[in-house]
Amino acid sequence: DVKVTQSSRYLVKRTGEKVFLECVQDMDHENMFWYRQDPGLGLRLIYFSYDVKMKEKGDIPEGYSVSREKKERFSLILESASTNQTSMYLCASRRLAGTGNQPQHFGDGTRLSIL
Amino acid sequence: AQSVAQPEDQVNVAEGNPLTVKCTYSVSGNPYLFWYVQYPNRGLQFLLKYITGDNLVKGSYGFEAEFNKSQTSFHLKKPSALVSDSALYFCAVRDEGTDKLIFGTGTRLQVFP
Numbered sequence: 001d002v003k004v005t006q007s008s009r010y011l012v013k014r015t016g017e018k019v020f021l022e023c024v025q026d027m028d029h030e031n032m033f034w035y036r037q038d039p040g041l042g043l044r045l046i047y048f049s050y051d052v053k054m055k056e057k058g059d060i061p062e063g064y065s066v067s068r069e070k071k072e073r074f075s076l077i078l079e080s081a082s083t084n085q086t087s088m089y090l091c092a093s094r095r096l097a098g099t100g101n102q103p104q105h106f107g108d109g110t111r112l113s114i115l
Numbered sequence: 116a117q118s119v120a121q122p123e124d125q126v127n128v129a130e131g132n133p134l135t136v137k138c139t140y141s142v143s144g145n146p147y148l149f150w151y152v153q154y155p156n157r158g159l160q161f162l163l164k165y166i167t168g169d170n171l172v173k174g175s176y177g178f179e180a181e182f183n184k185s186q187t188s189f190h191l192k193k194p195s196a197l198v199s200d201s202a203l204y205f206c207a208v209r210d211e212g213t214d215k216l217i218f219g220t221g222t223r224l225q226v227f228p
Contacts, residue, residue: 004158033215040124042205042220043159058215090158101147101166101209104216106158 003027004107006091012113019078021110023091030096032074033104034058034066037088049074050096081114088112117142119208121219128196129227136191136222138206147209148189149216150180154202162204165189176200196226 007022025032030051035043035058045058047066055066063085067075074093078085088111092104118141128134140146147166151159163174170182180191191204203223207216 009156040220043218045215048215056213092159101164103149103161103164104159105161106151108156108158 004091004093004105006089006107006110008110009108010111010113012115013078013081014115015080015082017078017081019081019112019114021076021078021089021091021112023074023076023107024072025074025091025093025105026072027093027095027105028071029093029105030071031094031104032068033092033094034064034074034076035090035092036060037090037109043090046076083114086112086114117208117210117217119148119206119217119219121204121206121222123222124220125223125225127225127227130198131195134193134196134200134224134226136204136206136224138189138191138219139187140189140206140208141187142208142211144211146182146187146189148180148182149207149209150174150178150189150191151205151207152176152202153205153221159205162191196224198226198228200224201226 003026005024033048034046049055049068065077090109091107094104095102120139149164150162153159165172165182173179206219
């Protein structure tokens with residue numbers, strides 16, 4: 001089974017801090033994604049990466065950046081955390097072959113609170 | 116632009132009864148459609164997908180979904196609900212231009228004993 005591991009289940013940070021959320025997958029998937037989940041809004045894509053050192057903006061990239069130095073690891077960075085970034089963050093990975101019809105595999109999420 | 120809608124925020128059903136969770140979509144080409152489930156404090160788990168072929172797609176945990184092109188719908192169904200099916204369900208459609216997934220806002224299924 002595909003395993004997507006997010007380093008923290010719960011995280012509390014202060015406004016203005018630089019925050020790192022880490023995600024590791026063990027199935028050699030090319031594509032990786034970061035979403036945030038908010039009640040009533042579903043999942044919104046922040047950034048994604050088709051492969052190592054590649055990154056693309058999603059629908060809500062403002063205030064975030066990403067890093068993909070190794071294939072298995074995709075990091076989300078909040079440059080200067082703000083209270084409106086309090087949310088559940090979900091990481092996902094997907095095999096490249098036949099990309100459009102491949103399911104994404106999700107980690108268990110990081111619930112981030114910014115005080 | 117591609118989109119997906121889940122018209123019900125919550126669906127309540129008694130254990131043993133059939134359940135339906137609704138999803139409608141809008142795409143310009145052939146739709147690639149997915150259903151995911153999210154249990155409390157967990158990530159999303161893939162249930163099933165429709166790419167092409169039979170309109171009735173079978174998935175995990177006894178779930179199935181019916182693709183209806185004329186009604187642009189992809190409703191999730193199960194013949195007999197279990198209390199353990201209580202969770203948040205998401206429908207998603209592939210964005211044809213980018214291959215990203217566009218998610219609905221989710222439907223909370225509550226199965227009562």
